[in-house]
Amino acid sequence: MISDVYRHYKSGTSTYASYHVGPLPIDGPDPAPKPNLFRIHPAVSPSGQEWYVLDERVDLATAYFHTHLLMGAPSGPLPADDLAAGRYEIRLELFDTAGNLVNWTNAGIDLKVPTVPAPFGTGDVHADHADPYNRILAADGKTLGFRMVVRVDNNRCQADVHPVGGTVTPDALCGFHNYGSPGDTATLSFMARHPNNFATYAFSTVRGDGPELAVAGTSGTVGDGGHNAFVPAGAFQYAKPISVSALLGPCPNAAFSELLTVGATATDGYSTLSGYNMTDHAAFALAKPCPSCGQP
Structure with missing residues (x-):
């Protein structure tokens, strides 16, 4: 500091x-x-x-408190893990003009903390006497300062939409998949990562120019069990096999776009650190192969 x-x-x-x-x-x-x-x-x-x-x-x-300068904090464009992430104790102590530490109890200085969590909003905010946890105490139990523990986490999020899997024909390069019957499955999957799970994710799929397909979207907290049948498929991985008919709807062939957003929940005390967020997108197409297409 x-x-x-x-x-x-x-x-x-x-x-x-x-x-x-x-x-x-x-x-x-x-x-x-x-x-x-x-x-x-x-x-x-x-x-x-x-x-x-x-x-x-x-x-x-x-x-x-410049937490990005802590030993082990990530630097550079790569999403390296924050080795400095953790809980830090910050102390507030008082000194007189001669540099002597002030005993708050002897000086009649009270120590109170709010009874409601921040951000406070527009409602009334009440304060009460701080617990011993928030006090720096002398051997005789008198207060010598204020102790506040804050969690620091400058980890960047990671987002990666994976190629479509399932029973449709594979095509990781171009994303053009053939299906044999409407009952075939296209497995949609992605990685939404934050090393300490302090992030949320939102995944959506759109056919053509929209709207979003409810069957092919999900959201939640990174590291949780998944929602809307998107289940964990490895560390920070989520996947769901979806029938081709549910994706195509009224279309015999269709193109799709996938969008994944992973947002960090870390704040600077005023707003979330959006610079730690990450997005990824991908596109794929489903088509029923032509029976002959002029081939001998």
Whole structure:
């Protein structure tokens, strides 16, 4: 947590100046008593005018935890697994101007946490005294700080639509499959992967220009048991054999498109990290072979 933190305040009639909160330098004209300290900004700004929240990500930030820089975090275009994924303990401690650790109990500082999970929305939010789990305690049971455990997971999703299988003729290269009877099956399958299952998936199949075929679509959480008869067929793999008649409907021959979207559930505190999502698509055709087609 080494990035600078600032607060904005009004300075004059049309200027909003920034106030450096930390981390504070330990040398210079106004050195901090020890490294990595952050100011609690004063009730009154340097100009004597109001503090302003111009940007929530700046003016309400306590510190910036750059999880993508952790040892083992994935980098580059390949979807390598995040070896740094896991739970991390973050501590909030208070120090006086001499750099001494403050005993919250002795100082009369209370510690409360919300009783409802975030995001809070527009309803009332109540807080209650924090449990010992969230407290950094001294040997005598007095509170020395706040302990928060967060889960970090920067894994990228993976999505892969597989070639059609089943009893229709195989054609992984061009995707053009012949069938002998409407009772033949075309097995649709795909991979929706997130190493720790923190993702959802949606798979759909469209004949021609649509709509989506209910029999050939599914959605769920990565790693779960599957839905709509798409069952696990290996690690993060799902498959379903579907009759040719159910896919063709009124058509003797038809072309299809398949779309798979895998979306990460990780957030940055404001919104999901959509850059970790992955999609894949494929196309195939089903056709009844011509009886002779002019062949001798």
